[in-house]
Amino acid sequence: MSQFQEKTQIIRFEQLSSDIVRLTLDSPDIASRAKPGQFVMVKAGEGRDPLLRRPFSISQTSNERHFQILFKVVGSGTSILAHYRVGEYLSVLGPLGNGYQVDCDDDNCLVGGGMGIAPLLFLGKWLVRVCPQNPPLVVIGARTAAELSPLVKDFEELGLRVHTATDDGSLGHHGFVIDVLKTINLGSSSRMHVCGPYPMMAAMHLFCKERGLSCQVSMETHMACGMGACLGCIVPSRKGVYAHACSDGPVFDAKELVWKVK
Amino acid sequence: MSQFQEKTQIIRFEQLSSDIVRLTLDSPDIASRAKPGQFVMVKAGEGRDPLLRRPFSISQTSNERHFQILFKVVGSGTSILAHYRVGEYLSVLGPLGNGYQVDCDDDNCLVGGGMGIAPLLFLGKWLVRVCPQNPPLVVIGARTAAELSPLVKDFEELGLRVHTATDDGSLGHHGFVIDVLKTINLGSSSRMHVCGPYPMMAAMHLFCKERGLSCQVSMETHMACGMGACLGCIVPSRKGVYAHACSDGPVFDAKELVWKVK
Amino acid sequence: MESEISGADLSVSIGGLRLKNPVMTASGTFGYAKEFEPYVNLHRLGAVVVKGISLEPRAGNPPPRIVETSCGMLNAIGLENVGVDRFISEKMESLQAVTVPVVVNILGDTVNEYREIAERLVDVEGVAAIEVNISCPNVKKGGVAFGTVPEMAAAVTAAVKKVSSVPVIVKLSPNVTDVTNIARAVEDGGADAVSLINTLIGMAVDLRSRRPALANVIGGLSGPAIKPVALRMVYQVAQTVSIPVIGIGGIETAEDVLEFMLAGATAVQIGTANFVNPRASEEAVEGLARYVTEQKLISIREMIGALVLS
Amino acid sequence: MESEISGADLSVSIGGLRLKNPVMTASGTFGYAKEFEPYVNLHRLGAVVVKGISLEPRAGNPPPRIVETSCGMLNAIGLENVGVDRFISEKMESLQAVTVPVVVNILGDTVNEYREIAERLVDVEGVAAIEVNISCPNVKKGGVAFGTVPEMAAAVTAAVKKVSSVPVIVKLSPNVTDVTNIARAVEDGGADAVSLINTLIGMAVDLRSRRPALANVIGGLSGPAIKPVALRMVYQVAQTVSIPVIGIGGIETAEDVLEFMLAGATAVQIGTANFVNPRASEEAVEGLARYVTEQKLISIREMIGALVLS
């Protein structure tokens, strides 16, 4: 099997906004095998507090030897990660999970919210390379322009057109990405690749169900192991009672899951 | 009372040998009140592992606002401390403990082994200032020249003559500091200020007892609080069953303690 | 800051004892309070609990007495203390000067010893409550800890309660199969409140010397490591008894205090955290005041037992 | 490295089962072993213990099932498993391919269920031993855990032992007043070995939502935080029973393994550490081999119970 536990060197550190950081890690084993939608488990710090690894989507690879993670500082683990420096080493496990299913005949559409945009960058780059005839549609949103702009730039560098939405209206549509999608004429062979907060994914599921569109979502859960051993990372599923986000996912066909609507 | 809990900035970082580090911290409150033999409790890292503060002797002060600690990397706490950088902050509690008793009429003699030399530097500087007519005798030892040389230099800069011993003979006498002392003609008003490993201090106690010399020792014990609250830091004593190294000490008259001879 | 938060109602009641806020310091971790005066404005605390007092002075265990473990520490102080008489004559004066309620933690080898200590504390000025540490071995019952057998726990409680003129808090041991059984027994025995948890029994080994890390071989585990066990037991006991519950175990911050209150604690005690951050107790009080203000609570008491179950 | 350490005698015996070294993996933390194949050379481990198996499949508890605590984690997986029949038909094949002893961990709601599972495992190729998890509630006795009452623990042990053809290890719960009582009872019930500890019962609260952090409210605490409790119980049990003791709880490294062996463990299990470092078990084996070589021991067995008391 092709998973690795490695000490990877940090070769680039980017502070994208006050609380968003991107790390570029050197790992030929992981970078050369990763698929969009897969993730890595990262150990923050050497000590036992925090104890467990933290899951992060692989948000880009390059040269078959570098890959990136993009994260927001939300707690102790991410805050420690945000204090690493270039040249230091991080223990990483990966690539893990299944990844997005891609078909060049589909009209692929990337729909991301907040840090959920991370894996979609990788997917966008992949699609541009694998399906050059049929570049994906990109619709992404975040709280403010400060969070969103650096990511828009990355998609634009791939030559993709990007639709945006922000909670405060500071960039693009003032509101939700789903509002933007509703204004776009989507073909029946559209395939949505979604990653973002739960309410957004639940809404996307309904949106796609109504229109008969294919919808893939990447689920975030609490994970201890990331490799199918702890059984901690469940999501309610229609096949069996629960699916395991780390090994059956994190990407699921939205139809297979049981959605809790608030 | 004059003890402080402070975030002190690291203003100098010196790697004295492969595993010995000296930090200079900026703290007018602590530096201006500290006496030789007192110590500080330092928190290594922000997390809960390691949990407790670590005790370190104050090994010098300067300008009434800086003080130094000198330590060897022996475990998790000291290894974290050795990774701090200039400009970062350390949480420090101090000055704690009683300190050495000094009388300019005595023939003061500083006897140190290994990291036990740390507080003696401060004491040496203090004596040079307070008792300029009667500079102390300095006898210090360590495992090798690499460990000892930087400290010898510090004493010499104070204008003091330094007798040395190393376990491997790489500097000064090949053997123990006590062997060196035996070759020196000590007056009956000599007062020994000792800090070092337990066996060395036990030997010094016997040495002084036989000769009727005054002997002060600084005791190392496991400390949780450093301020008399946890009752963890006991040493067997002749007055009462136990004395508390942090609040009754760390400096004791060797005669008051019960010594365990191996 | 002070003015911004002064309006917050943080007061709570423990068996007739009114505290201006729920933050107490735990026995054995705050000395006789004066050790913390350089760091803490003692008047701002809810109450101070002093080191366990026995009938006769005790020297305690030989060194080493403490060792650090992952996110915790083991101690085997062995209940070193000056004994109740010297406590009253030597320590009470400086404690009286502190204008917060002083809770005296007591311990004994027999039921009679507990009663005797409580008797000597009657009418001693400045003693606001007694906390009975029942984690000690009953020498008349082969060294089984009082706190592990409901009948023994009830007997100690009743004996102390009978002679005391101040509220009696019974401090429960976590080293039991069912802590609610013991809690119920001490409630029936007349306790005005329960506090929990005392330390978990643990051990550490020093591989280099191949010896136990503590001279006493076993010791009490405290600190953040035990917080999940403490929260669980507080939650279980709060659902069992109708007297107030004081939560103890791994509490460091106002957030920790609020979690224990949600689980059912009326007040809390901060222990090991005092060693790491001597200002922990005062900072917790400040944090609670901010929380009450920010969340627009009428009183911190709204948090007690307010855990939302779905 | 390999050649330098190959000479070290690391083998130990657990109730007739010979292990090439004392390092096992703990139930519920190592999947069905194949999950760890990318990281670990499974053949180098002493034994692998699989996730607890019940008579019928169980879906387990709703999410969230895990939450991190200081130096530990709480889990409320709720014993999700495929049931003994599908375990045998679907999981045993890949396990048989692993040339280390496979220990099957079993659990039930009644004594009969335990016996029934053990019966179905008789003669299943590749099952080297059975580990009986007695931390489960006995539904016939009002939900009191089997592992908390000596008679019930003995009854489960005897029932499983009666039908089993392989060694029976009984896994003790730490949530008891006196673990030695239970250990003695299961020894009398016929256990070939005991393993301990299972998780401590704990709880966490999410202040933001004011809800329990786990959907199940309470869960099992594991990881470095519990190591001192585990070491203490292993020490106490090893002095009580004459069957081998398997130490579990917060073990990460060869040093940890050696500490448990000094306290009396013949073998150990590594649990939560597998999540943090999937190679933990293999690295522990390597570390033990280095230790035996460096300390010039004839065998690792010299360490068992070799704690020096002064």
Ligand SMILES: Cc1cc2nc3c(=O)[nH]c(=O)nc-3n(C[C@H](O)[C@H](O)[C@H](O)COP(=O)(O)OP(=O)(O)OC[C@H]3O[C@@H](n4cnc5c(N)ncnc54)[C@H](O)[C@@H]3O)c2cc1C
């Ligand atoms: C498959 C997957 C991919 C992810 N990709 C990204 C990404 O690309 N960028 C990004 O910023 N975030 C990502 N996340 C979320 C990220 O894992 C959490 O933000 C991170 O674990 C928080 O750690 P912390 O220590 O800073 O926070 P903590 O202080 O531990 O807690 C803060 C919050 O993070 C959540 N959290 C804590 N531990 C975990 C865990 N082990 N698994 C999931 N959530 C946890 C908690 O629910 C809590 O609300 C991903 C999560 C998953 C499951």
Ligand SMILES: Cc1cc2nc3c(=O)[nH]c(=O)nc-3n(C[C@H](O)[C@H](O)[C@H](O)COP(=O)(O)OP(=O)(O)OC[C@H]3O[C@@H](n4cnc5c(N)ncnc54)[C@H](O)[C@@H]3O)c2cc1C
């Ligand atoms: C009053 C006093 C002054 C000291 N001054 C100095 C000094 O100037 N320079 C110096 O290098 N060292 C000094 N020490 C020793 C220093 O405190 C320990 O080396 C340090 O705490 C080790 O921490 P660690 O986390 O790196 O080691 P750990 O991994 O915790 O353990 C390594 C060793 O350090 C010892 N140790 C651990 N915690 C403590 C503690 N709280 N108190 C005492 N010992 C402990 C243990 O016995 C262990 O053998 C002093 C100790 C005392 C009591």
Ligand SMILES: Cc1cc2nc3c(=O)[nH]c(=O)nc-3n(C[C@H](O)[C@H](O)[C@H](O)COP(=O)(O)O)c2cc1C
């Ligand atoms: C060094 C030390 C000494 C203690 N002494 C006592 C004591 O004398 N009486 C008592 O009831 N509890 C004593 N305890 C237990 C604490 O009061 C508290 O119950 C326990 O430490 C758990 O809280 P914590 O995790 O906040 O420390 C002591 C704890 C420590 C760490």
Ligand SMILES: Cc1cc2nc3c(=O)[nH]c(=O)nc-3n(C[C@H](O)[C@H](O)[C@H](O)COP(=O)(O)O)c2cc1C
């Ligand atoms: C996620 C998880 C699942 C577990 N499942 C089981 C189980 O099915 N059966 C069992 O006997 N123990 C189970 N345990 C307990 C472990 O086997 C072990 O006893 C405990 O975690 C303590 O060891 P540790 O601190 O090394 O993790 C589980 C533990 C964890 C963390």
Ligand code: FES
């Ligand atoms: S994270 Fe452990 S099984 Fe998915």
Ligand code: FES
């Ligand atoms: S270190 Fe706590 S009393 Fe001395």
